[in-house]
Amino acid sequence: MEVGIIGGGKWGQALHFAFSKNHKSRLYSRTPKHIEGFASLEEVLACPLLVFALPAQVVGEWLEANFVDKGQSILVAAKGIDVRKHIFLNEMFAKHLPENRLAFLSGPSFAAEVMRALPTALVISSHNTSLAQTYEKLFPSFIKTYTNDDVVGAEVSGAYKNVIAIASGICDGLELGNNARASLIARGLVEMARFGVHFGAKESSFLGLSGAGDLFLTASSTLSRNYRVGLGLAHLRPLEQILKELGEVAEGVYTAKAIVSMGTKEGIYTPIAKEVAHMLEGKPPLESLRDLLSQNG
């Protein structure tokens, strides 16, 4: 099979590496990469199976400027909620192609470990089961895939876990201990599920790879860009400097604000996301911690 990947960042390159094991994979990036299979945007868009691996916050503008519907299907590999429009990625893509040509990738997956062909398990969610199964065939044997139809559950899991990961990095940066981090992650899972179920997600999705799996991974490792943002905030470093040194996207920085806006509008209790958004705007972490611990949710 032939696949075209849009986005040559860490995740696009990792998926390109994985797909190239058994299939013809082409990768497009706005900054040319000297890797086998690098192709023009036109060549990539000519592939019937596409994978979108750009940051969530550029989805809208990128699709408007570049996407031409020629009957392709898209596997969305980005994780985030648009901070300007406060809508899910499936809603952004649905403006350009029908839901039966859309699938969403989620689960615990550091690009760096995929590049080392380490065992990984992922979820492909789509309202079109046949499409999900088609995308499954692209993955090599070191990546175990599961499919389901809970698109919202996959999206909310992948997006929200980044926000909890920032909180976890703050917790560890403040040296609050393992008890505190475990409690934070557990309550973060409850908060993610509450938010997702409100928008139609299946609660069970949050107990699986998309939710708990990706949350445990991201909230407990310095391989996570979002976790590292939290460490920096705990040490009172300016967010601009943290992101500059990171040099890669940390989706939770933007998704936190989107969640708080959506939660406020819908009346959903999102205490951790709320405090993360406050800390991203400069609220002292210890003050946030005090407010979080005094909440009676």
Ligand SMILES: NC(=O)c1ccc[n+]([C@@H]2O[C@H](COP(=O)([O-])OP(=O)(O)OC[C@H]3O[C@@H](n4cnc5c(N)ncnc54)[C@H](O)[C@@H]3O)[C@@H](O)[C@H]2O)c1
């Ligand atoms: N890195 C991982 O381990 C990993 C794993 C799973 C999912 N993801 C998700 O994949 C998405 C991409 O993450 P990443 O790790 O590849 O990020 P990255 O920071 O490594 O790369 C982002 C890429 O997007 C490009 N880009 C940014 N703005 C653009 C624009 N307006 N137009 C065109 N290109 C633009 C950058 O040049 C860069 O190549 C994110 O949503 C992330 O959450 C990442």
Ligand SMILES: O=P(O)(O)OC[C@H](O)CO
């Ligand atoms: O580095 P992060 O925090 O964006 O996490 C990467 C992946 O989403 C982990 O599943």
